[in-house]
Amino acid sequence: xxxxxKFISSFLAVDDYLNEDSVLxxxxxxxxxxxxxSGFPTKKxxxxxxxxxxxxxxxxxxxFPRQEATVEFKDVRKYFLxxxxxxxxxxxxxxxSAFLSSTTHEGMxxxxxxxxxxxxxxxxxxxxxxxxxxxxxxxxxxNTAFAKEGAYIYIPKNxxxxxxxxxxxxxxxxxxxxxxQPRNLVVVEENAQVQIIERHQSLSGHAVVTNALTEVFxxxxxxxxxxxxxxxxxxxxxxxxxxxxQDRDSVCSVHTFSLGGQLIRNNLNFYQHxxxxxxxxxxITLIEGKQHVDHNTLVHHIAPNCESHQDYKGVYDxxxxxxxxGKIYVExxxxxxxxxxxxxxxxxxxxxxxxxxxxxxxFADDVKCSHGCTIGQLDEDALFYMRARGIxxxxxxxxxxxxxxxxxxxxxxxxxxxKRINRLIALKMGVQIGFDL
Amino acid sequence: MLNIKNLHxxxxxxxxxxxxxxxxxxxxxxxIMGPNGAGKSTFASIIAxxxxxxxxxxxxxLEGEDLSDLSPEERxxxxxxxxxxxxxxxxxxxxxxxxxxxINETRKAQxxxxxxxxxxxxxxxxxxxxxxxxxxxxxxxxxEGFSGGEKKRNEIxxxxxxxxxxxxxxxxxxxxxxxxxxxVASGVxxxxxxxxxxxxxxxxxxxLDHIVPDFVHVLMDGKIVKSGTKELAYELEExxxxxxxxxxx
Numbered sequence: 073x074x075x076x077x078k079f080i081s082s083f084l085a086v087d088d089y090l091n092e093d094s095v096l097x098x099x100x101x102x103x104x105x106x107x108x109x110s111g112f113p114t115k116k117x118x119x120x121x122x123x124x125x126x127x128x129x130x131x132x133x134x135x136f137p138r139q140e141a142t143v144e145f146k147d148v149r150k151y152f153l154x155x156x157x158x159x160x161x162x163x164x165x166x167x168x169s170a171f172l173s174s175t176t177h178e179g180m181x182x183x184x185x186x187x188x189x190x191x192x193x194x195x196x197x198x199x200x201x202x203x204x205x206x207x208x209x210x211x212x213x214x215n216t217a218f219a220k221e222g223a224y225i226y227i228p229k230n231x232x233x234x235x236x237x238x239x240x241x242x243x244x245x246x247x248x249x250x251x252x253q254p255r256n257l258v259v260v261e262e263n264a265q266v267q268i269i270e271r272h273q274s275l276s277g278h279a280v281v282t283n284a285l286t287e288v289f290x291x292x293x294x295x296x297x298x299x300x301x302x303x304x305x306x307x308x309x310x311x312x313x314x315x316x317x318q319d320r321d322s323v324c325s326v327h328t329f330s331l332g333g334q335l336i337r338n339n340l341n342f343y344q345h346x347x348x349x350x351x352x353x354x355x356i357t358l359i360e361g362k363q364h365v366d367h368n369t370l371v372h373h374i375a376p377n378c379e380s381h382q383d384y385k386g387v388y389d390x391x392x393x394x395x396x397x398g399k400i401y402v403e404x405x406x407x408x409x410x411x412x413x414x415x416x417x418x419x420x421x422x423x424x425x426x427x428x429x430x431x432x433x434x435f436a437d438d439v440k441c442s443h444g445c446t447i448g449q450l451d452e453d454a455l456f457y458m459r460a461r462g463i464x465x466x467x468x469x470x471x472x473x474x475x476x477x478x479x480x481x482x483x484x485x486x487x488x489x490x491k492r493i494n495r496l497i498a499l500k501m502g503v504q505i506g507f508d509l
Numbered sequence: 510m511l512n513i514k515n516l517h518x519x520x521x522x523x524x525x526x527x528x529x530x531x532x533x534x535x536x537x538x539x540x541i542m543g544p545n546g547a548g549k550s551t552f553a554s555i556i557a558x559x560x561x562x563x564x565x566x567x568x569x570x571l572e573g574e575d576l577s578d579l580s581p582e583e584r585x586x587x588x589x590x591x592x593x594x595x596x597x598x599x600x601x602x603x604x605x606x607x608x609x610x611x612i613n614e615t616r617k618a619q620x621x622x623x624x625x626x627x628x629x630x631x632x633x634x635x636x637x638x639x640x641x642x643x644x645x646x647x648x649x650x651x652x653e654g655f656s657g658g659e660k661k662r663n664e665i666x667x668x669x670x671x672x673x674x675x676x677x678x679x680x681x682x683x684x685x686x687x688x689x690x691x692x693v694a695s696g697v698x699x700x701x702x703x704x705x706x707x708x709x710x711x712x713x714x715x716x717l718d719h720i721v722p723d724f725v726h727v728l729m730d731g732k733i734v735k736s737g738t739k740e741l742a743y744e745l746e747e748x749x750x751x752x753x754x755x756x757x758x
Contacts (some may be wrong), residue, residue, distance in 0.1 A: 452561075454597040460557045461607075461667060462585035462615040471602055471610070478601025 074133050076111050078366045080104060082135055096189055099203055103216035110210040112113040122395040122427045123337055123366040128281050128309050132249040135218050137165045141246040143275065145172060148242055151273050153488050158269075159237040161223040165244055166252045168221055172240075181226040182237055188224035197226060202261050205287050205315040205343065212313060215285040218394055219255030222286075227264040227294075236267040236486055239341065241284075243308065245276025256286040263293040267486060271301040274308035279334070286314045290322040292346060294411055297485055298324070300338075303331040304494055306361060313339040319373065320346025327484060328355040329493055330365045331500055341370040344406075350379045355479045356493075357394055358388040358473075358500050366395035373406035373436075382413040388424035400441060407436050413443040418450060418476060450476075470501040510706050511556075511574055511675055517566035518555050519668040525551045526603035527731035528567070533675070540717055540742060541710045544750045549710045550594055553679040553730065556708075557591035558584045571675065578597050585611075586618035586646040588674030592681050599651040604663060605633065607651045608670050615671065636669040640696045657684025665696045672700070677708045682716035694719030714746035728752055 083104045112129055113120040113482050152160065159182045168184050175183045181194075188194040189202070196280035197451050206212045223239040241254055260266055272282050290296050302310060310333055316324050330336050338450040342351040357365045386394045398413045417426045430443040458468035474497060485492040511533040518526040525548045533539050533697050543549050555562050556569060558581035569576045575635055597605065613623045624632075637644060640662060652660050661681050663686055668676055679698070697707065709720055716724075717739060725741040726733045727750070733739070735753055 254549060400625050452596070453595075454599065455558050456554075456557075456581060456600075457597045458595075458611075459581035460559075460585055460589075460591050460617070461611040462582050462671070463611055464614060465580065467610070467614065468582075471599065475599045475601045481601070 075129050075133060076107075076315070078131065079135060079214065079218075080108055086136075095199060096202075100217050103203075103208065103213040103501060106208045106213035107210055109219055110213065111493065119368060119397070121333070122393075122397075123364065124430070125335075126268040128276070128335060130249075133251040133281060134247075134249060135230055135253065136211060136218065137167070137247055137250060139246060139281075141165045141244040142170070143242055143244060147309045148172070148240075148273070149274065151240060151242075151271060153238060153269065153486075153492065158235050159249065160240065161237070162240045162242070163166065163221060164242045165256065166221055166241075166248065176228055180228060180233065181224060181449040183224050185446045186220055187226045188257065189220075194224070195228075197259060200317040201287065203287070205289070205299040205317045206285055206313065207315075211283055211311060212285055215253045215255055215283050215313075215352065217284065218253045219333070222257070224257035225256070225258045225262045225266065226266065227266050229261040229263060231261075231264045233264075236269055236489075237267065237271045240281065241272045241281045243272070243276075243278075243282075245274065245278035245280070249424045250280050250377070252280065252282045252284075254282065254284045258286065258288040258296065260288075260290050260294040260296050262291045264291070265295045265378045267297045267299075267476045269299045269486075269489060272304060272308070272310050272312075277305065278305050279307045279310070282308070282310045282312075284310065284312045286312075288314065288316040288317045290316065290324045292319040293321045294319075295322065295396055296324045299484065299486070299489060300326065301493075302329060302333055302336050304333040306334055306363060308330065308333050311337045311339070314341065316342045316351070318342065318346065318349040318351065319345050322346065323347045323352070325352035325483070327480070328353075328367070329496070330355065330357040330359065330367075331496055332359065333363060333365070335364045337366045337368065341372070343372045343374065344380070345374055347375045347377045348394050349375065351381070353380075353382045353384075354483060355384040356477045356480050356497070357384070357388075358477070358497060359387075359392040359394070360389040360441065362391050364393045366398070368395070369398045371400050373400070373402045373409050373411065376405060376407045376409070378406060379410045380412070382415075383480055384415045384416070385475050385480055386417040386426060387420065387476065388417065388426060389420040391421070391423045393424070394426040395421055396426070396428045396445075397431070398429070398443070400433070400443075402434040402436050402441070403431075404435045407438045409436060409439040409441070411439070411441045415445045416476070417445075417447045418473065419447065420450075426501045471496065471500055474498070490505050512570040512573075513556075513567070514647065516555070516564065518551070518562050518564045518571065520562050523597070525562070525731055526555065528711035529728075529733055531726070533706045533708065534536035535706055536701075536719060537703070537724065538707045538709065538722045540722035540725045540739075541682055541708060541728050542712065542725060542742065542745055545712075548731045549680055549728050553591055553677045553708075556584075556677060557581055557589055563709075570589055582614070583618070585671075586615050590668050590676045592661075592668055592676065592678045594680040594683065596652050596660045596664055598653045599643045600653050602651050604649060604651050604666070608633070608667055611667070612670060616750075632670060634688075636666060639669065639699060640666055641692050642666055658686060658689040661685055662689060662693060665693050666705045669696060669700055674705050675708070676700075676705070677710065679710045680712070681709070682711055682713060690716065692721060714742045717742045729753065
């Protein structure tokens with residue numbers, strides 16, 4: 073049986089047991105039908121031209137873990153920003169870990185999707201927001217059909233959340249072929265502010281495929297800063313789809329740090345529904361071996377006087393492959409727009425590859441859109457300058473790569489996180505940079 | 510200290526240096542002047558170890574040791590310093606962090622421990638006061654958004670911090686106004702002692718009013734065609750280079 077058929081029959085098998093209200097049941101039933109119709113994306117579709125899921129989607133994959141796994145805090149401690157007081161929503165093999173989490177209902181909700189989906193008090197929010205911005209294609213449909221668990225974050229009007237919220241997904245490898253379907257919903261009401269850090273981390277050498285889907289709703293004058301840390305083992309793969317709907321005068325930034333994994337595909341989509349909305353997308357990709365990272369971004373400008381900024385830096389070594397496909401779509405109504413897109417890449421090895429493709433579709437006549445893409449090697453003059461000051465070649469290369477990626481790091485607003493990413497990057501480059509970055 | 514014999518070098522089959530001989534002793538200042546395209550900057554880069562150029566003949570000895578097979582960083586560790594005509598910008602790395610890294614790398618190569626933080630701070634303080642550098646300047650990203658003068662002053666700051674045996678100043682005067690020129694020159698003069706040496710590469714005589722050379726050499730078409738004392742610099746300023754060309758014919 074093909075994987076697709078296997079998943080569909082899994083759905084039919086559990087469908088009877090899912091004790092959910094009729095609305096959610098209808099959504100899931102519709103989703104599995106959509107999945108049945110569209111299936112998994114293939115390289116035939118333009119959006120997946122440079123990324124093949126074929127080798128990942130083998131028939132042994134299963135959706136449901138057969139047993140409950142546990143992890144000790146000491147084994148995962150290093151993945152938390154533990155120097156910092158944060159809210160934490162932690163999942164182990166897709167199941168909520170109450171022991172590792174630190175949720176809240178005081179003045180806001182930072183809790184589980186499973187509660188939100190089943191409890192009456194969340195019903196109105198779920199009906200208004202769940203599955204309302206993500207398109208219903210194959211992988212999204214698959215997630216919607218099966219997703220039980222994930223983070224549910226609701227920030228009411230005027231609330232400034234003082235601590236970052238961490239969403240951590242651990243995979244133990246207790247079962248070797250899981251396809252996880254985490255589902256997050258973030259609703260930030262008018263003039264509220266929140267910072268979120270999301271991480272997927274495999275704890276063993278087993279292959280895992282995560283098909284994560286996050287919907288973010290940013291109301292007027294609200295601000296959301298979202299950070300994604302993708303520094304997984306080389307056996308773990310992640311398809312991370314994020315859909316952000318913004319109202320007027322809102323600001324939303326998403327930073328994606330892709331430093332490790334077998335295959336990472338980021339679908340990052342912004343929909344600007346109100347005037348003066350600002351969307352910021354930044355990424356650092358630093359990979360080696362046979363790793364593959366694909367950034368697929370979309371900014372859909374629907375309202376006037378909006379802005380979008382995209383800045384993606386990539387450093388590729390060995391046989392690593394990268395993709396940047398950035399689409400800016402400007403509706404006729406989206407006048408006085410300022411859209412900026414930049415993708416700079418450094419290929420360290422002759423065998424590394426990057427496919428960079430900007431796509432602009434503009435139907436308004438009074439807009440400012442710019443995009444730029446560079447692919448090159450490290451600046452030899454800069455290298456010589458540093459070496460002539462006594463810095464050895466390896467360290468000089470490391471410093472230059474750090475400098476190259478730096479302006480993306482500059483905008484990270486959580487100092488502890490910035491330090492952490494700096495350390496990860498230095499470690500990744502194998503340099504002992506002689507000062508604390 | 511520096512002994513260059515019959516140095517030939519070039520890039521892609523093209524000869525740029527065509528037999529340079531130069532001897533620099535401790536405590537001396539040598540000026541190298543010459544028209545554009547004479548090979549002055551190439552000469553400076555080759556001493557510092559730039560790998561784009563190939564040395565085809567001759568030798569460069571520093572205190573008797575041949576530098577030819579050494580990397581740029583190894584030469585720096587042995588006390589060679591090149592002040593760049595066009596210093597590069599390195600965003601995200603502050604002036605202080607960069608110089609700390611450079612100093613500690615050099616110490617590591619010499620088998621020494623890292624410089625203690627207190628000593629480093631004291632040295633930074635002394636040198637920045639000597640060069641009239643604002644402390645705020647030191648926490649800026651290296652050369653990023655610096656004016657021409659700031660870049661050059663920063664080069665001399667690094668030179669003072671690294672305290673080299675042989676400093677080569679490549680067009681350090683370009684882009685400097687007269688006040689900055691004075692500060693830079695007085696910095697260089699304060700660093701001078703009987704153990705180190707300076708090679709000043711310049712188009713113009715004005716820097717040599719402030720950093721007074723013991724010897725002036727004229728580099729033309731890859732060769733030193735004339736050497737003299739500081740008076741030669743005045744003569745060049747006044748008459749240009751054509752008369753030397755004529756005399757050579």
